[in-house]
Amino acid sequence: MTTRDSRVPTMEDVLEDVTKFLTELLADREIEPAPVIGPDTLLFDADGSGAATLELDSLDALDLISALEGEYGIEVPGEIVFATIRTVEDIAKVVVSIVQ
Amino acid sequence: MSGYEAVSDTDLYREINSRLVDYLDPRAGGYALDVGSGTGSMAELILERDPGHLVWASDPDEDMLGSLRLRLGSRVGVLHAGAEDVAGWFPPGSLDEVVIGNAIHLVSDIDAVLRSLSGLLRPGGRLALNTAFYSGAERAQDRPLYWAFILRARSIARRLGATAPEGRTRRVLAKRPLRPEQYDASLVAAGMKIVRAQSWEVPLSADLLQSIVGAPVFAAGALPGIPTEIATVALTEAVRDILASEEASISRTWYYLVAERLDSE
Numbered sequence: 543m544t545t546r547d548s549r550v551p552t553m554e555d556v557l558e559d560v561t562k563f564l565t566e567l568l569a570d571r572e573i574e575p576a577p578v579i580g581p582d583t584l585l586f587d588a589d590g591s592g593a594a595t596l597e598l599d600s601l602d603a604l605d606l607i608s609a610l611e612g613e614y615g616i617e618v619p620g621e622i623v624f625a626t627i628r629t630v631e632d633i634a635k636v637v638v639s640i641v642q
Numbered sequence: 643m644s645g646y647e648a649v650s651d652t653d654l655y656r657e658i659n660s661r662l663v664d665y666l667d668p669r670a671g672g673y674a675l676d677v678g679s680g681t682g683s684m685a686e687l688i689l690e691r692d693p694g695h696l697v698w699a700s701d702p703d704e705d706m707l708g709s710l711r712l713r714l715g716s717r718v719g720v721l722h723a724g725a726e727d728v729a730g731w732f733p734p735g736s737l738d739e740v741v742i743g744n745a746i747h748l749v750s751d752i753d754a755v756l757r758s759l760s761g762l763l764r765p766g767g768r769l770a771l772n773t774a775f776y777s778g779a780e781r782a783q784d785r786p787l788y789w790a791f792i793l794r795a796r797s798i799a800r801r802l803g804a805t806a807p808e809g810r811t812r813r814v815l816a817k818r819p820l821r822p823e824q825y826d827a828s829l830v831a832a833g834m835k836i837v838r839a840q841s842w843e844v845p846l847s848a849d850l851l852q853s854i855v856g857a858p859v860f861a862a863g864a865l866p867g868i869p870t871e872i873a874t875v876a877l878t879e880a881v882r883d884i885l886a887s888e889e890a891s892i893s894r895t896w897y898y899l900v901a902e903r904l905d906s907e
């Protein structure tokens with residue numbers, strides 16, 4: 543991590559961190575089988591399609607966004623979340639757009 | 643005052659609670675325990691339905707019980723006890739009804755609590771509960787709105803000087819929202835027979851929504867670690883912003899469950 547501190551994080555860096563934080567967040571959920579977290583993984587089912595998601599609720603959002611804000615020293619506006627965030631990659635894109 | 647009166651006094655919340663009492667169908671002249679009674683809305687509805695009913699109301703929050711005493715006086719017995727402890731006050735098999743209105747999601751060990759409370763019921767006695775905090779209570783299309791609302795409230799809380807705690811939020815609600823069938827299974831494991839399991843999607847009126855988010859008990863669950871007095875202001879401002887800017891509406895599905903104690907062998 544120290545090598546990253548001296549440069550602006552890339553999309554890959556942020557995706558790695560989002561995945562790490564989500565894995566920690568879901569570790570005590572006893573979800574079987576354990577979810578595979580990738581860029582296209584849905585955070586929640588926003589359109590009632592029934593697609594597999596991580597089923598994150600608003601407290602999960604607090605944890606995840608707070609962790610990323612702490613990692614990168616940023617603040618994520620709630621308006622952006624409502625408009626754009628659905629997948630793991632969407633969260634990473636928001637973080638990248640703020641830090642870069 | 644507990645701050646919950648603004649919620650419990652709304653017409654919609656009264657309707658939500660009235661359904662639970664209807665489904666409970668209290669026996670005339672019976673003996674009921676209202677667990678997590680809050681300000682006494684459920685106890686009051688039972689007494690309206692059957693003035694001869696004996697009702698005990700229990701809650702761990704002294705402010706809520708203070709409001710309950712003002713509301714109901716000596717019409718109910720009052721116990722300062724949480725769901726985990728209240729069973730110890732009653733002999734096994736002594737009650738006709740146990741009701742848990744909008745509170746089961748605040749319990750950490752639901753299996754243990756439902757087991758202890760079912761033991762208080764006579765054979766054929768009923769336990770009724772409802773909750774709007776379980777897996778599936780939110781509409782899919784409302785989820786982004788909930789996320790935006792909570793994050794907006796957190797930003798406002800920061801502006802008001804609150805410092806969010808480091809690390810994971812300590813959930814005030816049950817560790818993980820249960821699925822409805824998990825509540826069913828918990829009651830069955832406690833020796834109960836499910837007699838009604840029903841869902842009701844409720845469009846949340848603006849006044850109820852603003853009342854809910856302004857209640858300290860909600861604020862503690864929605865923004866853990868933020869001082870309650872700041873959290874209530876932040877949440878109220880955030881819901882006003884969201885409802886005003888997005889012309890949004892939120893619905894939530896209440897789950898109602900009624901079970902009967904099986905005859906002892």
